[in-house]
Amino acid sequence: MTDIAPLLSVEGVDVHYGRGARRKQAIHAADFAIAPGEVVGLIGETGSGKSTLARAIIGLVRPEAGRIAFHEEDLTALTPAKWRAFRRTGVIQYVFQDPLRSLDPDMTLHDSVAEPLLIRGGLTRAQITEKVRRQFGKVLLDETLLSRLPGQVSGGQRQRAAIARALLTEPRLLILDEPVSALDSANRVQILELLHALAGPDVALLFISHDLGSVAGITDRVIVLYRGRIVEVDRTDSIINRPAHPYTKLLVGSAPTLTAGGSDRQWRDRLRAELGAA
Amino acid sequence: MSDTVLAVDDLTVHNHLDDTPAVSGVSFELSAGEVLGIVGESGSGKTITCRALLGVLPDLFEVTGGAIRLLGRDVTSLTEREWTQLRGSRISAVFQDPASYLNPSIPVGKQLEEVLRVKNRLRRKDARAKAMELLAAVHIRDPEYVYQQFPHELSGGMLQRVLITTAIAPEPAILIADEATTALDVTVQAEIIDLLADLAERLGLALIVVSHDLAVVAQLCQQIIVLRGGLVVEQGATDQVLFSPRHEYTRLLLEEHHRFGLERFLTSTEPRP
Numbered sequence: 251m252t253d254i255a256p257l258l259s260v261e262g263v264d265v266h267y268g269r270g271a272r273r274k275q276a277i278h279a280a281d282f283a284i285a286p287g288e289v290v291g292l293i294g295e296t297g298s299g300k301s302t303l304a305r306a307i308i309g310l311v312r313p314e315a316g317r318i319a320f321h322e323e324d325l326t327a328l329t330p331a332k333w334r335a336f337r338r339t340g341v342i343q344y345v346f347q348d349p350l351r352s353l354d355p356d357m358t359l360h361d362s363v364a365e366p367l368l369i370r371g372g373l374t375r376a377q378i379t380e381k382v383r384r385q386f387g388k389v390l391l392d393e394t395l396l397s398r399l400p401g402q403v404s405g406g407q408r409q410r411a412a413i414a415r416a417l418l419t420e421p422r423l424l425i426l427d428e429p430v431s432a433l434d435s436a437n438r439v440q441i442l443e444l445l446h447a448l449a450g451p452d453v454a455l456l457f458i459s460h461d462l463g464s465v466a467g468i469t470d471r472v473i474v475l476y477r478g479r480i481v482e483v484d485r486t487d488s489i490i491n492r493p494a495h496p497y498t499k500l501l502v503g504s505a506p507t508l509t510a511g512g513s514d515r516q517w518r519d520r521l522r523a524e525l526g527a528a
Numbered sequence: 529m530s531d532t533v534l535a536v537d538d539l540t541v542h543n544h545l546d547d548t549p550a551v552s553g554v555s556f557e558l559s560a561g562e563v564l565g566i567v568g569e570s571g572s573g574k575t576i577t578c579r580a581l582l583g584v585l586p587d588l589f590e591v592t593g594g595a596i597r598l599l600g601r602d603v604t605s606l607t608e609r610e611w612t613q614l615r616g617s618r619i620s621a622v623f624q625d626p627a628s629y630l631n632p633s634i635p636v637g638k639q640l641e642e643v644l645r646v647k648n649r650l651r652r653k654d655a656r657a658k659a660m661e662l663l664a665a666v667h668i669r670d671p672e673y674v675y676q677q678f679p680h681e682l683s684g685g686m687l688q689r690v691l692i693t694t695a696i697a698p699e700p701a702i703l704i705a706d707e708a709t710t711a712l713d714v715t716v717q718a719e720i721i722d723l724l725a726d727l728a729e730r731l732g733l734a735l736i737v738v739s740h741d742l743a744v745v746a747q748l749c750q751q752i753i754v755l756r757g758g759l760v761v762e763q764g765a766t767d768q769v770l771f772s773p774r775h776e777y778t779r780l781l782l783e784e785h786h787r788f789g790l791e792r793f794l795t796s797t798e799p800r801p
Contacts, residue, residue, distance in 0.1 A: 295713040295714075295715060295716075296713050434569040434570065434740065435569060435740065435780065435781050435784055436569075436780060438784060438788075439780065439783065439784045439787070439788070442784075442787075442788050443787075460713050460714055461714045462714070462790065463714065463743070463785075463789045463790050464788065464789070465788065466788065466789060466790050466792075466793060467787050467788035467789055467790075467791075467792055467793075468788055486793065487793045490790055490793040490794065491793060491794070500715050500718075501714065501715060502790070503718070504714045504715045504717065504718030504719075505714055505789070505790050506714075506717070506718075506721075506741065506743035506744045506746065506747050507743055507746075507785070507789065507790055507791055507794065508742070508743055508746050508770050508782065508785055508789075508791060509746075509791075509794075515722045515725065515726070518718060518719075518722060519722070522719070
């Protein structure tokens, strides 16, 4: 969509799960690109394949067909050793929905956040601690929390620590898998605001969510995934005001808004029938 | 107000565990077919309020003030036996995570049938016919098939449909839906919300919809109560709460939608696509 070389390009990617008779195709010919600094939403229902697609991008599942390139480097061609080296650079980072699972419960927030730097190596302890402190400032976490364990801070604070850790290696792409679904309103607003402020020419964000309504306002573009296929990719305002695919229409029409949606009931029923018949 | 089915006046629930009020000063009236929304986060007292209305407060929680009039009868001092007659029959509820309210080793249809036999005093054969009729009434396309499924064989949305069916089977006047759509996909959430709206209209069921999400409640309700820390911070007609909120906290809840939701893209005068 732009003349700038894409940061990430996904071309004709197929992903399968299982073996023999149980083999199932999770992703069918996925095609999309993310430009440097862009904020993109990857939206789909449970089982649509959005997390599988994200896992393929970070090399946790291997595509059967197609190509995934980061800065024109073909990631699908990397050997396991090259993948490990690529991961150590930390240019692609991943934030999970539940920070209680992604942060080691027995490590202080400082040690958890510092870990990517320890793995990458080349810095002294003091330099690392200094970087961790600065990162805490960026995500608006109080320095007194550095010595706490994940279980001793709130859900919002944990998610901010997870984001601080992801940002520490100065990634060019940050993948966020339902980063605010587990939080209450006040924390959701704060985390979204924080991420909105972080997005810039240096870091692109890929937001994965089942709910377009919860992340629409932060995204430039939206990719809609339905039953393993990308059914629509467009600018967020076009997706919302002029959705083309029946599933996208239902997705937009199902997002709860502050204007009462009761009058849309028959319209939603027609879309459900249309999708059910397909 | 002859059709008032539930009147709550200055309800106070005390938490004896740490000797603090869990909920104070909740008042509202609900008529047949009307929908009330209660919005608040975990710890706001919304679930405690519901449990007080259902007569199932946890140990160490106690209604210490106010009145709850259910179909004209004060229920704050009912015995357990009297509650058993009312609960399910006159006031019922569905919650988040429907699977945990169903027996995993019995087909869901049988469980619905059991409610019909106990609460509606139907005979086995009649109960089965009624169960099929009710499953069809909540827009389940193949009731025969769903009837025979075990809970783990059905999706979360389908299970919630089954639980709603079970809850309305004894034809209660009031249904409480406490975070009933929270764990569901947005499209499935909309299906359940549409179903609840349909039940309120078609059966005159009075609904109390409890959610942490103001927009979910806005889809359905005529009046909204916003709870925080056990206190009512805002209460009024839906339009008034949404478009001229008085409390800072309500504004924060709205702000989230205005900044990060679909609202900023939608032109408010146009119908949805």
